[in-house]
Amino acid sequence: MTRASLTRLAVAGAAVVGVAALTMGTAxxxxxxxxxxxxxxxxxxxxxxxxxxxxxxxxxxxxxxxxxxxxxxxxxxxxxxxxxxxxxxxxxxxxxxxxxxxxxxxxxxxxxxxxxxxxxxxxxxxxxxxxxxxxxxxxxxxxxxxxxxxxxxxxxxxxxxxxxxxxxxxxxxxxxxxxxxxxxxxxxxxxxxxxxxxxxxxxxxxxxxxxxxxxxxxxxxxxxxxxxxxxxxxxxxxxxxxxxxxxxxxxxxxxxxxxxxxxxxxxxxxxxxxxxxxxxxxxxxxxxxxxxxxxxxxxxxxxxxxxxxxxxxxxxxxxxxxxxxxxxxxxxxxxxxxxxxxxxxxxxxxxxxxxxxxxxxxVTRTVTPDADTEAYIQVWKDRVATVANKPIGKITADIGNLVNNSSAATTKPETPLGDLIADAQLEATKSGGGAEIALMNPGGVRAPLTYAQSGSEGDGVVTYGEAFQVQPFNNLMQVVTLTGEQLKALLEQQIWKVDPVTGAVTHRLLQPSSSLTYTFDTTKPEGSRVSDIKINGTSVTGTQQIRVAANNFLVGGGDGFTVFTKGADLWSGPLDIDAFVAYMGAHSPVAPPATGRITLIK
Known part of the structure; x- marks a missing residue:
């Protein structure tokens, strides 16, 4: 039996019946x-x-x-x-x-x-x-x-x-x-x-x-x-x-x-x-x-x-x-x-x-680390060091994210790092894709940027390795055209739920670029929560054609944002990590951007 046939099922010296009956017939x-x-x-x-x-x-x-x-x-x-x-x-x-x-x-x-x-x-x-x-x-x-x-x-x-x-x-x-x-x-x-x-x-x-x-x-x-x-x-x-x-x-x-x-x-x-x-x-x-x-x-x-x-x-x-x-x-x-x-x-x-x-x-760190594993990891650290340690820009303070923060922090509709990434994605997709706004999925922001040095690079210096920890997926940046009505429908697919017993908040609010503002009213029924959508301060109309940038995970309907799949005139650009690196290099030192692009009513 071979792996390719899905029947390599070793039993420590004893053979097991193959899965032909399972794969071909009913249970x-x-x-x-x-x-x-x-x-x-x-x-x-x-x-x-x-x-x-x-x-x-x-x-x-x-x-x-x-x-x-x-x-x-x-x-x-x-x-x-x-x-x-x-x-x-x-x-x-x-x-x-x-x-x-x-x-x-x-x-x-x-x-x-x-x-x-x-x-x-x-x-x-x-x-x-x-x-x-x-x-x-x-x-x-x-x-x-x-x-x-x-x-x-x-x-x-x-x-x-x-x-x-x-x-x-x-x-x-x-x-x-x-x-x-x-x-x-x-x-x-x-x-x-x-x-x-x-x-x-x-x-x-x-x-x-x-x-x-x-x-x-x-x-x-x-x-x-x-x-x-x-x-x-x-x-x-x-x-x-x-x-x-x-x-x-x-x-x-x-x-x-x-x-x-x-x-x-x-x-x-x-x-x-x-x-x-x-x-x-x-x-x-x-x-x-x-x-x-x-x-x-x-x-x-x-x-x-x-x-x-x-x-x-x-x-x-x-x-x-x-x-x-x-x-x-x-x-x-x-x-x-x-x-x-x-x-x-x-x-x-x-x-x-x-x-x-x-x-x-x-898995506390109060024990002596395994020496063989440490040596193994060091080999790979040496191999990747040239790429990982390359400085790409500077920040003026910690720039936080949505992942693994305290329960209090997760009640915020947006975070500085989510907004920063959206700004970087907009800048990377403007010239080729004609993007007017950008939206970032919060689950794709995997780590914060910290001001204190992590190695010998110096305080405030952001390395490629640190940037990659923030966005490790190598997603492709894409742009599609949505109408104003579709953009509202897309934003209505966002989630904000409060557990009635624990008070814990579960939310999935897309992080917007600075060009986009709107109000999300959690007191209204789903489907009627989004209002006052503006691009660069101008109200959006239902028939307006809008070029929207996002990573290919979202454009493919990921995280339940299926309205993206109705977009027209698809354009593909750089990887998301490359967009972020370019933005950091062009705007350093980068300060945490002000939030408030989403007005949350709850």
Whole structure:
């Protein structure tokens, strides 16, 4: 069996039946146990430990700023005024970094351990990894002993062919081989039971992986959020369809059970948000898509390991048979390792549910970093240093972003960095594309610009590496023509929601260039919230033709902004990172731009 045929499913020396019956026919009749079957008269059992990671995003070096902090009851730091974590008096740790991740993994491993992932291990990565198409991160995951992972939406950033190249090997078709030579591929596969090829409905990725440990088989089923087409560029998901997660997993679960694989784990790149600032091993989830999946999966599934929402939690949900099922997520950027211990009955070959114990271990930096991993990372730092350390401009003060700020900060409709990026994109698309306004998706702004030097470049100096951390996607700048009526409809697709219980705000407001102003009234019904749209101070009419700049993710309808797809006269320009670099060079020193382009009524 080969990877190409999606049936390379090693079981530590034992062969597993291929997936032909699964891919060609309908699901087998359910062999799910009745409530309590897992714990009835357990016989001799064996221990299994799962260590899980998710949403690493190629963060080989320790993340900085707010991305480095995690709430931790045992943390060495106290947020006295709430400015760091959002809650005064909270204990937290500075966490993450591959060398610390490796050190903690060594401490947590025993003879019964398997390391697995829940997606977004690569993609949206810092320059150190992204410059070489995430080969440095994929190779390190191999070194750390990863046995399998679900695909995440960011694994599709460069398309299915590139994801297959990462798994199977070969040099990049455009950029060629990295300084390490020909890429050999990974020893682990990404899984996607709900990722199908358009047209024939075949699996685009292996749907499951089976591993034997201590004489018992553990089946892993991989899923990625079905919203992937809305959050990845059109080119990234070309030729693929993403089906509903529960139905796809249950089909595979029944197949595995029919073929004797009773201990089953779902790795799903979808999760829930949480009530902010909680113990990472508690269960403060606000039920959403993650809980829907965790509760809906066939009772044969014993554990659900999630990702995507960048939160840390350890929960128990009821499966359809009324049994407790553990459901977890381990933060992001390598800041936590989820540890799940359980026993498998050798007679029934099933997980003894009452034996399952899970917790999130914070990847603190109070341990000695792993020397081999540090040496490995230094090699890649040396390789990318010439590009990363090149100064591109200066700033006069910190310029903040929307990502990972305190809960109070996220109630602002725009931020200086979001507005700055929109200004840079407008300037880069004026002459060739005739752009009049530019709009930036806040989720694409991944890190702040800080005034204090990060190395030896000096305070206020912005390097290419720092700029790349802000926008790591290499999206293409594009311009389309929208009417004034369509522009209003586009802005109406923005989201502003307040949780009635927690008061937490979820919003998706596009960051506007300085040429665009408008009012967004959250007290009015959806569809009637946007008014007083002006371009350079002049009111917009419904029939007016407006040239609107945005990255190709948005122009392709990403983040649910489908009105962009109705635009006419498409023009493509530079990469978004190049637009930002050019703007910084032309306008340095750059001060944080004043916000207020959106008048928010709430």
């Amino acid at each position: 087998a009749a359910s062999s799910a146990p009745q409530s309590g079957k897992h714990d009835q008269k357990p016989g001799p059992s064996v221990p299994v430990r799962l260590l899980t990671i998710n949403d690493l995003h190629g963060n080989l070096e320790p993340p900085t700023g707010s991305s480095s902090r995690i709430l931790d009851p045992n943390g060495a730091n106290t947020d006295t005024d709430g400015s760091l974590t959002g809650i005064a008096g909270a204990k937290y740790s500075i966490a993450g970094g591959a060398s610390y991740l490796a050190a903690h993994l060594k401490q947590l491993r025993d003879a019964n351990t398997l390391l697995v992932g829940a997606g977004d291990l690569i993609g949206a990565s810092p320059l150190l990894s992204a410059a070489y198409h995430d080969e440095p991160t994929a190779a390190l995951l191999d070194k750390l002993g990863l046995v399998t992972s679900s695909a995440g939406n960011h694994e599709f950033d460069e398309g299915i062919d590139e994801l297959n190249r990462i798994m199977n090997g070969g040099c990049h078709p455009v950029d060629g081989c990295s300084p390490a030579g020909e890429w050999k591929g990974t020893s682990f596969d990404y899984l996607g039971a709900n990722v199908l090829k358009e047209g024939n409905g075949d699996y685009a990725l292996p749907p499951f992986y089976v591993k034997k440990i201590n004489g018992v088989k553990i089946g892993f089923i991989g899923l990625v959020t079905q919203t992937t087409p809305n959050i990845v560029t059109a080119a990234g998901i070309k030729g693929l369809q993403f089906t509903e997660e529960v139905a796809a997993a249950n089909k595979v679960s029944n197949y595995l059970a029919k073929h004797g694989v009773k201990a089953q784990v779902v790795l799903v790149h979808e999760g829930d948000n949480i009530t902010p600032n909680q113990d990472p091993s508690s269960c403060p989830v606000v039920p959403g898509n993650g809980s829907r999946i965790a509760k809906g999966l066939d009772p044969q599934v014993d554990l659900v390991i999630s990702g995507h929402s960048h939160q840390a939690y350890v929960c128990k949900v009821k499966d359809p048979a009324g049994q407790d099922r553990v459901y977890t997520q381990g933060s992001s950027f390598g800041r936590a390792i989820t540890q799940i211990d359980f026993r498998v009955d050798r007679r029934t070959k099933d997980v003894i549910r009452s034996s399952v114990v899970a917790k999130n271990n914070v």
